[in-house]
Amino acid sequence: MTQACREPREASLSVDTALEQALRDEWGRIVALLVAHFRRLDLAEDALADAFEAAARTWPETGVPANPAGWLLTTSRRRALDRLRSERVLARSMPLLEVEADLAQDAQRVLVDPGDELRDERLRLVLLCTHPRLSREAAAALTLRLVLGVPTPEVARLFLQSPATMAARLTRARKKLAGERLGVPSGSDLTDRVARVADVAYLAFTAGYAPGTGPDVVRADLAGEAIRLVRALRSLLPYDDPELDALQALMLLQHARRAARVSGDRLVLLPDQDRSLWRQEEIGEALTLLAPLAVGAPAPYLLQALIAAEHAIAASAEDTAWDRIVARYDELLTLGDSPVVRLNRAVALAEARGPEAGLDALAGLAVPGHRLPAVRAQLLARTGDHAGARTAYDTAIALCANEVELAVLREQRAALGA
Incomplete structure (x- = not known):
């Protein structure tokens, strides 16, 4: 193949890689800035989608810009302004040239050196997407779409819905948030909202590992997006949250087993998994997160993470410290009685003290x-x-x-x- 034949394909691959990286790394940041500026979720999302489409058309010819995020922000804000003009909403007082200069300046300043301004806007967007007006499922879907940039058809696939159904659900969620103030609550209100974000993330994570069928026996990509959401939230908060750290550790410990969970289209249960397939770097990161937390006060995500850690450090199912796991389940039950926790405790008890002990623990249980x-x-x-x-x-x-x-x-x- 000649050099002339190779160059277009290499350029295409470079553009594809740049667009993929921008979608993953910059979508939530740019949406947050657009929502902060225009105060409309639908306008922000549509304008940025248009900007990505424009990039896919023009970058193969012009090359990937030195600052892709700045290019996307500038283009999306122009698209938003064009739409506002057509809707006769934009105030006529700002001259066009001044608008254009402001766009270019913002793109360079905020995205090259984001500082606290961008962090605050992204936190506001995360908190808005998990507003109490939305159900946990709707909040999870909207967060994946707006904060992480997961395309609507992919969100639909992850939640086992048709694209049309998911698009309608996301539209309803946006309408429920119309007029809501983009703000960061303080004190206990912020703590409560952060806890809701954590619950939404864990809901998405567990949905990823709820057994599916065919090629979706498990959906590790959804679990991975939930992990990315918690990472983002931890980086945005102005304080350390031990339960968020514990949730990150819990999800990493469970996610580290993804390659061993499935064989072909069959589900592989924990005792039968090939532990050499477990991702040791993720287990190590989780254990590092847990080390300073283990001496703290018991909390739900922390105790679940400590249980997962016992499985992660055991050489085999037979070598698992089942008595310690039973003790952790006992601590969980002191925080709140749960039939599911009692069921899991019975399984651990059967491993620690025999099947009869497990059967006794199941007596009277309804799940x-x-x-x-x-x-x-x-x-x-x-x-x-x-x-x-x-x-x-x-x-x-x-x-x-x-x-x-x-x-x-x-x-x-x-x-x-x-």
Whole structure:
């Protein structure tokens, strides 16, 4: 292939890489600045999307600009101004040349040396997207779209909805926020809102690891975006938040196992996972985050992270410190009774003291869905009560609506014989 033939493809790859990086790193920053300037979520998002489309058309010919973020900010603000003019909203008092000069100056000053101004605007945007007026699911979707720049069709895929349904849901969420003030609350109000952001991030994270079907047995990309949101929030807050640090550690510990969670289109349970596939650099980062927190007061994310850490540092399932895990679950229950925590504690107790102890802990427990009878079936099988185990498996199979988990349950049921 001649040099002349190679150059266009190399330029294209360079532009694609630059656009990908800008979408990932700059979307939330630029949206925050546009919302701060124009006070309209829809205008900010549409204008920036137009700017990315313009970049995809022009950069292959003109080359990637020295400051891609500045180019995108300038172009998106021009697009927003054009739309406002067409809507007859823009005040006529500011001369066009002055507007253009202001755009160029802002693009260079704020994006090259952002300082506290940009940090504050991004924090306002994060907090706005998780406003109490929105459901947790809507807040999670809107945060992924506006703060992290995940395209609407991808958000739809991550939440197992059609693009049209997700687009309508995002539109409703934006309308609910119309007229809301972009601000950073103080004191306990800020603490409460940050806790909501954390809950939304963990909701998105757990949705990523809720077993799906086909190529989406797990959706590690959604979990990765949730981790990125918590990283961003930790960098934006004007103070240290131990529970956010613990949440980051918890998600990293669970995310580190992503390559071992699936084999083909099959789900691999924790005891059967190939631990050599676990990402040790992420485990190390999580353990570093946890080290100064472990001596602090018990808190939900911290205790869950400490439980995940016990699994991460064990050489095998058999070497896991199950007694320490049971103790952590006991601490969690002192913070708030939860059937799911009691179910997980029963599993750990069965590993620490035998299946009979686990079955005793399940007595009287009520948890919707298939997981409780599935756990009971496994423990009954370990005691040798295969008839009782088969009955419990039948109950779990009847309640399970997920094809991936159904396959696991049927295999376990078949292993017991007729």
